[in-house]
Amino acid sequence: xxxxxxxxxxxxxxxxxxxxxxxxxxxxxxxxxxxxxxxxxxxxxxxxxxxxxxxxxxxxxxxxxxxxxxxxxxxxxxxxxxxxxxxxxxxxxxxxxxxxxxxxxxxxxxxxxxxxxxxxxxxxxxxxxxxxxxxxxxxxxxxxxxxxxxxxxxxxxxxxxxxxxxxxxxxxxxxxxxxxxxxxxxxxxxxxxxxxxxxxxxxxxxxxxxxxxxxxxxxxxxxxxxxxxxxxxxxxxxxxxxxxxxxxxxxxxxxxxxxxxxxxxxxxxxxxxxxxxxxxxxxxx
Amino acid sequence: xxxxxxxxxxxxxxxxxxxxxxxxxxxxxxxxxxxxxxxxxxxxxxxxxxxxxxxxxxxxxxxxxxxxxxxxxxxxxxxxxxxxxxxxxxxxxxxxxxxxxxxxxxxxxxxxxxxxxxxxxxxxxxxxxxxxxxxxxxxxxxxxxxxxxxxxxxxxxxxxxxxxxxxxxxxxxxxxxxxxxxxxxxxxxxxxxxxxxxxxxxxxxxxxxxxxxxxxxxxxxxxxxxxxxxxxxxxxxxxxxx
Ligand SMILES: Nc1ncnc2c1ncn2[C@@H]1O[C@H](COP(=O)(O)OP(=O)(O)OP(=O)(O)O)[C@@H](O)[C@H]1O
Ligand SMILES: [Mg+2]
Numbered sequence: 001x002x003x004x005x006x007x008x009x010x011x012x013x014x015x016x017x018x019x020x021x022x023x024x025x026x027x028x029x030x031x032x033x034x035x036x037x038x039x040x041x042x043x044x045x046x047x048x049x050x051x052x053x054x055x056x057x058x059x060x061x062x063x064x065x066x067x068x069x070x071x072x073x074x075x076x077x078x079x080x081x082x083x084x085x086x087x088x089x090x091x092x093x094x095x096x097x098x099x100x101x102x103x104x105x106x107x108x109x110x111x112x113x114x115x116x117x118x119x120x121x122x123x124x125x126x127x128x129x130x131x132x133x134x135x136x137x138x139x140x141x142x143x144x145x146x147x148x149x150x151x152x153x154x155x156x157x158x159x160x161x162x163x164x165x166x167x168x169x170x171x172x173x174x175x176x177x178x179x180x181x182x183x184x185x186x187x188x189x190x191x192x193x194x195x196x197x198x199x200x201x202x203x204x205x206x207x208x209x210x211x212x213x214x215x216x217x218x219x220x221x222x223x224x225x226x227x228x229x230x231x232x233x234x235x236x237x238x239x240x241x242x243x244x245x246x247x248x249x250x251x252x253x254x255x256x257x258x259x260x261x262x263x264x265x266x267x268x269x270x271x272x273x274x275x276x277x278x279x280x281x282x283x284x285x
Numbered sequence: 286x287x288x289x290x291x292x293x294x295x296x297x298x299x300x301x302x303x304x305x306x307x308x309x310x311x312x313x314x315x316x317x318x319x320x321x322x323x324x325x326x327x328x329x330x331x332x333x334x335x336x337x338x339x340x341x342x343x344x345x346x347x348x349x350x351x352x353x354x355x356x357x358x359x360x361x362x363x364x365x366x367x368x369x370x371x372x373x374x375x376x377x378x379x380x381x382x383x384x385x386x387x388x389x390x391x392x393x394x395x396x397x398x399x400x401x402x403x404x405x406x407x408x409x410x411x412x413x414x415x416x417x418x419x420x421x422x423x424x425x426x427x428x429x430x431x432x433x434x435x436x437x438x439x440x441x442x443x444x445x446x447x448x449x450x451x452x453x454x455x456x457x458x459x460x461x462x463x464x465x466x467x468x469x470x471x472x473x474x475x476x477x478x479x480x481x482x483x484x485x486x487x488x489x490x491x492x493x494x495x496x497x498x499x500x501x502x503x504x505x506x507x508x509x510x511x512x513x514x515x516x517x518x519x520x521x522x523x524x525x526x527x
Binding site: 163166167169170173174176177178179180181182183184185 | 342367379380383384388391395
């Protein structure tokens with residue numbers, strides 16, 4: 001029973017990991033750029049939801065659409081002014097620039113909003129606990145999971161079944177091939193960043209139902225998303241989603257027996273996978 | 286205009302292109318008339334691919350002009366040029382390997398929004414390449430080299446281009462398959478399609494096209510009807526090696 005409860009809780013958290021990871025893999029798959037600041041955007045998304053509550057009295061769920069739009073806009077600006085100048089440059093310069101973004105965002109948050117952690121007390125979702133057999137599904141976690149999965153499905157549907165989604169995938173597969181089809185490759189790059197960071201906005205809002213936010217709050221999510229992307233096969237949306245769910249469960253299970261080692265276990269898993277099968281375990285697209 | 290009458294569908298004038306200082310094209314003039322099949326031949330590194338890429342907008346020329354059907358396209362991006370009616374089958378095919386054959390084909394009609402038009406054109410390419418029908422759901426990357434090249438050709442046709450540019454279709458394709466591909470290509474040509482063809486297999490190119498340009502280190506050194514070029518003993522020895 002305990003194990004089931006733990007696995008279910010892990011799965012619920014995993015939904016959010018999946019959402020964050022899909023945003024990362026989208027950017028990675030389409031632009032071949034690793035966004036090391038991805039977790040920091042999750043942190044910004046959490047602050048957006050926090051301030052929507054503290055300044056406007058909005059529940060995190062009500063703030064969710066705004067959070068998606070604001071982080072989507074951040075994605076546009078980031079691509080346009082930070083990433084585009086290093087497109088086609090060395091991998092090192094791309095790593096340095098997104099790592100710089102990470103420091104900028106975390107440092108900025110610390111200066112603007114202090115290192116104190118803040119939370120939203122009593123969100124609407126906390127009244128939605130579900131009892132199922134002997135298992136409790138915490139309302140905030142459940143809402144986070146359902147929200148994350150819904151948005152993931154919408155995104156997957158968009159990518160797989162629309163004309164623009166196909167163009168996006170084509171751009172990820174072969175930029176020159178895509179250009180020759182008359183696809184506006186620049187616009188696809190922008191779209192990948194807008195969608196990828198909108199994911200972090202939504203994740204941020206969903207997380208504020210459960211977590212408190214401080215300037216370092218995104219670090220774990222960024223790390224886990226990176227691991228999920230590596231496990232799922234770089235650039236694979238489906239793979240990152242499944243890996244995100246798995247990681248949530250693994251972390252939760254390990255934490256049950258050795259509470260300090262949940263995250264360490266994921267990093268260990270990551271190393272094993274990278275050594276044994278660098279294309280990811282799932283390796284699907 | 287060297288011996289070419291009538292309004293050109295494609296007119297390249299004094300075109301210069303370089304890659305970070307390395308000259309790829311050094312003042313090229315070239316015309317393709319409507320309905321014509323023109324071959325572009327020359328040694329490795331002569332600039333053939335660069336010329337096709339410049340016409341498609343993949344590289345921005347440093348000087349000169351490219352006029353397609355009355356539009357100056359020399360400084361436009363590909364997504365502005367392709368919808369005007371130009372298709373390029375690039376060197377190395379550039380398929381989308383993890384996408385299905387069907388999706389690859391439909392992406393060829395990306396700039397044509399009409400669904401009905403796409404379906405209609407799918408039937409046209411099925412007629413040319415019947416094997417495609419059975420392969421629609423297969424990932425493009427799992428096809429053989431020859432099949433992939435035919436998908437690339439079919440994909441280019443899906444956009445209903447008025448100018449079809451082909452870059453070394455025969456590269457990495459078995460000789461048997463090449464001759465079958467050129468049979469299909471002849472049908473496309475005879476239906477009135479305007480074709481600009483780059484091809485290493487010179488005999489094949491010269492038989493297929495009615496005119497040819499011989500490119501050498503970024504310049505046109507000779508041009509004329511393929512019959513004339515093949516008839517001249519000097520030309521054959523110096524440039525064609527046939
Ligand atoms: N992306 C590039 N960067 C730098 N130089 C390039 C690039 N592409 C081509 N070149 C150079 O430009 C010149 C023309 O190349 P291009 O590919 O157009 O020749 P080609 O006639 O198509 O040759 P091939 O028969 O080998 O395909 C060559 O000297 C080549 O080395
Ligand atoms: Mg070439």
